[in-house]
Amino acid sequence: xxxxxxxxxxxxxxxxxxxxxxxxxxxxxxxxxxxxxxxxxxxxxxxxxxxxxxxxxxxxxxxxxxxxxxxxxxxxxxxxxxxxxxxxxxxxxxxxxxxxxxxxxxxxxxxxxxxxxxxxxxxxxxxxxxxxxxxxxxxxxxxxxxxxxxxxxxxxxxxxxxxxxxxxxxxxxxxxxxxxxxxxxxxxxxxxxxxxxxxxxxxxxxxxxxxxxxxxxxxxxxxxxxxxxxxxxxxxxxxxxxxxxxxxxxxxxxxxxxxxxxxxxxxxxxxxxxxxxxxxxxxxxxxxxxxxxxxxxxxxxxxxxxxxxxxxxxxxxxxxxxxxxxxxxxxxxxxxxxxxxxxxxxxxxxxxxxxxxxxxxxxxxxxxxxxxxxxxxxxxxxxxxxxxxxxxxxxxxxxxxxxxxxxxxxxxxxxxxxxxxxxxxxxxxxxxxxxxxxxxxxxxxxxxxxxxxxxxxxxxxxxxxxxxxxxxxxxxxxxxxxxxxxxxxxxxxxxxxxxxxxxxxxxxxxxxxxxxxxxxxxxxxxxxxxxxxxxxxxxxxxxxxxxxxxxxxxxxxxxxxxxxxxxxxxxxxxxxxxxxxxxxxxxxxxxxxxxxxxxxxxxxxxxxxxxxxxxxxxxxxxxxxxxxxxxxxxxxxxxxxxxxxxxxxxxxxxxxxxxxxxxxxxxxxxxxxxxxxxxxxxxxxxxxxxxxxxxxxxxxxxxxxxxxxxxxxxxxxxxxxxxxxxxxxxxxxxxxxxxxxxxxxxxxx
Ligand code: ADP
Numbered sequence: 001x002x003x004x005x006x007x008x009x010x011x012x013x014x015x016x017x018x019x020x021x022x023x024x025x026x027x028x029x030x031x032x033x034x035x036x037x038x039x040x041x042x043x044x045x046x047x048x049x050x051x052x053x054x055x056x057x058x059x060x061x062x063x064x065x066x067x068x069x070x071x072x073x074x075x076x077x078x079x080x081x082x083x084x085x086x087x088x089x090x091x092x093x094x095x096x097x098x099x100x101x102x103x104x105x106x107x108x109x110x111x112x113x114x115x116x117x118x119x120x121x122x123x124x125x126x127x128x129x130x131x132x133x134x135x136x137x138x139x140x141x142x143x144x145x146x147x148x149x150x151x152x153x154x155x156x157x158x159x160x161x162x163x164x165x166x167x168x169x170x171x172x173x174x175x176x177x178x179x180x181x182x183x184x185x186x187x188x189x190x191x192x193x194x195x196x197x198x199x200x201x202x203x204x205x206x207x208x209x210x211x212x213x214x215x216x217x218x219x220x221x222x223x224x225x226x227x228x229x230x231x232x233x234x235x236x237x238x239x240x241x242x243x244x245x246x247x248x249x250x251x252x253x254x255x256x257x258x259x260x261x262x263x264x265x266x267x268x269x270x271x272x273x274x275x276x277x278x279x280x281x282x283x284x285x286x287x288x289x290x291x292x293x294x295x296x297x298x299x300x301x302x303x304x305x306x307x308x309x310x311x312x313x314x315x316x317x318x319x320x321x322x323x324x325x326x327x328x329x330x331x332x333x334x335x336x337x338x339x340x341x342x343x344x345x346x347x348x349x350x351x352x353x354x355x356x357x358x359x360x361x362x363x364x365x366x367x368x369x370x371x372x373x374x375x376x377x378x379x380x381x382x383x384x385x386x387x388x389x390x391x392x393x394x395x396x397x398x399x400x401x402x403x404x405x406x407x408x409x410x411x412x413x414x415x416x417x418x419x420x421x422x423x424x425x426x427x428x429x430x431x432x433x434x435x436x437x438x439x440x441x442x443x444x445x446x447x448x449x450x451x452x453x454x455x456x457x458x459x460x461x462x463x464x465x466x467x468x469x470x471x472x473x474x475x476x477x478x479x480x481x482x483x484x485x486x487x488x489x490x491x492x493x494x495x496x497x498x499x500x501x502x503x504x505x506x507x508x509x510x511x512x513x514x515x516x517x518x519x520x521x522x523x524x525x526x527x528x529x530x531x532x533x534x535x536x537x538x539x540x541x542x543x544x545x546x547x548x549x550x551x552x553x554x555x556x557x558x559x560x561x562x563x564x565x566x567x568x569x570x571x572x573x574x575x576x577x578x579x580x581x582x583x584x585x586x587x588x589x590x591x592x593x594x595x596x597x598x599x600x601x602x603x604x605x606x607x608x609x610x611x612x613x614x615x616x617x618x619x620x621x622x623x624x625x626x627x628x629x630x631x632x633x634x635x636x637x638x639x640x641x642x643x644x645x646x647x648x649x650x651x652x653x654x655x656x657x658x659x660x661x662x663x664x665x666x667x668x669x670x671x672x673x674x675x676x677x678x679x680x681x682x683x684x685x686x687x688x689x690x691x692x693x694x695x696x697x698x699x700x701x702x703x704x705x706x707x708x709x710x711x712x713x714x715x716x717x718x719x720x721x722x723x724x725x726x727x728x729x730x731x732x733x734x735x736x737x738x739x740x741x742x743x744x745x746x747x748x749x
Contacts, residue, residue: 027177036317172337254454412542483518499529536702
């Protein structure tokens with residue numbers, strides 16, 4: 001996008017005024033939407049008003065409709081909830097209320113709205129839009145506004161963004177707040193897990209979701225729970241005994257704790273509610289266990305937004321603001337959401353209607369229909385969860401295949417989660433699962449052991465790599481030893497979980513494949529690296545955790561720096577891939593990011609220094625630059641700090657902060673756990689089908705036609721810049737202009 005054009009309104013166009021409001025239930029990340037809308041509007045030469053207390057604020061008018069400036073939305077990205085308030089408004093449901101709202105808007109010259117809320121808020125706003133001309137005509141008639149005002153604001157233009165922790169909206173992969181809610185739930189389940197394990201207790205955890213099982217299902221997967229009860233997929237008759245059996249076998253297989261996750265809207269196949277208290281009573285009665293219920297309630301809405309709930313709503317808010325600013329008279333309102341990390345637009349009332357259809361299907365007992373409406377990945381995750389939650393015997397059928405799992409490359413949080421899922425899913429398919437300790441060298445040295453269902457207990461939540469990983473990959477001279485190890489251990493298939501070094505090793509082995517009989521087995525590479533620099537897959541396992549570590553650290557740095565006047569240059573990992581720097585920068589609202597992909601140039605530095613020193617003179621308290629570790633050979637983090645310090649004129653001081661291995665540590669985030677599980681199950685499925693078909697292809701995980709696929713490994717050089725070990729096309733670079741626009745106040749705004 002042409003950044004210059006974005007900052008300059010067309011000279012002939014009248015000044016546009018846009019309102020932004022948050023409505024309905026609050027959700028973490030709403031502030032990021034507000035910030036993005038406000039700054040995009042200002043950067044495009046429009047006036048922007050924040051409406052306090054949701055749609056009720058439109059009805060009330062007065063100081064509930066406030067003109068915002070660039071700095072009105074400074075330092076709000078990290079705050080939970082919504083700084084402009086939200087409410088449920090009875091008055092807005094009446095025509096009278098909407099008449100007042102229309103007058104208040106016209107009085108402020110506003111005829112465009114970006115609303116962030118659930119299906120109620122979106123449909124209410126759309127009703128307002130459809131009535132707009134009638135409301136204005138009535139206001140003219142009663143003398144509330146002039147005909148000229150009515151003519152000037154003949155149309156109301158709206159765009160919807162979805163703020164809802166439930167992730168219950170059709171038309172977007174994720175709603176604003178859902179990822180943060182998962183963070184809260186997983187924090188709780190992890191904490192309960194340790195106390196439950198100490199006492200061999202069972203916990204029933206109730207999570208939000210009256211009509212949507214997303215939070216329950218994903219938290220059960222990410223939390224390593226035993227059972228999940230969700231509204232769309234009620235358990236079959238006799239579920240009570242199945243559940244007790246499952247917990248008994250889990251205990252026998254080595255579990256010390258049991259966790260059952262219940263969505264608040266869970267029901268049985270007759271549509272009768274299944275409450276957390278009912279599940280507790282059942283387990284106490286039939287298992288004689290000490291069972292505790294934890295109802296998470298509003299904790300799920302609280303706390304600071306996750307990294308995802310900062311960068312995704314920023315993208316969405318930016319796109320929604322442009323949508324209403326650019327709209328013509330015949331504009332059709334849309335919900336602005338995301339599909340595969342890209343902005344996706346769905347006609348607003350279609351999205352609302354399809355969303356509302358699901359509770360109707362559930363009430364009618366059409367669970368097939370409800371599951372289908374949730375989409376294929378949701379259904380897939382139900383299947384995967386079923387596969388890993390049921391403890392299966394450690395000794396599989398005699399004719400089972402032997403699948404080995406190993407790591408290679410740098411450490412990535414989520415590696416353990418992937419191994420656990422592969423082992424349990426593999427066992428559920430009747431395979432013998434082997435863990436290789438110490439990467440390829442361990443394979444050569446025969447450090448291979450059979451892993452049982454119980455051996456990987458607890459691995460879902462822990463960072464690091466229990467099997468060990470290494471950046472050392474086999475040399476050509478070692479290929480013979482690797483091949484012999486595969487043959488000697490009768491390995492039928494290999495799952496390599498790791499980063500660029502893992503992919504490189506597999507690719508080099510593939511080149512020599514004809515020479516080594518041991519290499520005649522199927523191999524799949526699963527992307528796990530915080531650098532997110534692999535072909536085929538857009539968010540490798542570990543990258544989300546690293547982003548959250550960056551956000552966590554920078555939030556604290558920011559707080560400390562606000563007390564004085566300070567600039568920070570924060571160095572992040574990523575090798576030659578700028579993903580962590582760019583998306584991390586967007587998530588924390590950095591003023592500047594330095595990436596290897598773009599290079600660092602003297603003229604940029606001069607511009608940055610000028611901007612920085614001027615803004616500190618005008619009252620800035622904090623300036624944040626994020627530098628990728630390999631952004632430039634000469635312009636190092638220390639160099640940048642010295643340069644900025646030298647030019648600061650004692651108006652501010654400058655500090656470096658190298659985040660280092662903090663980014664690789666930490667327990668995996670819910671996103672990384674869910675995806676590690678999904679990708680591991682896919683890998684086992686794919687390897688199984690290769691074995692069944694007598695094939696031995698080598699591939700890495702990717703997407704084809706919107707579905708998970710194994711991409712032939714031989715295509716790697718066509719997709720990767722081998723010199724800098726990163727994909728030739730990097731999807732996230734599309735976000736770069738958004739960041740630039742939101743980071744710097746246009747002069748004269
Ligand atoms: P959510 O937006 O989270 O779904 P609600 O369903 O409570 O939350 O809707 C939020 C607000 O949107 C309501 O309090 C009301 O002001 C407005 N609203 C919802 N539905 C309508 C409607 N059919 N007509 C007018 N306003 C509505």
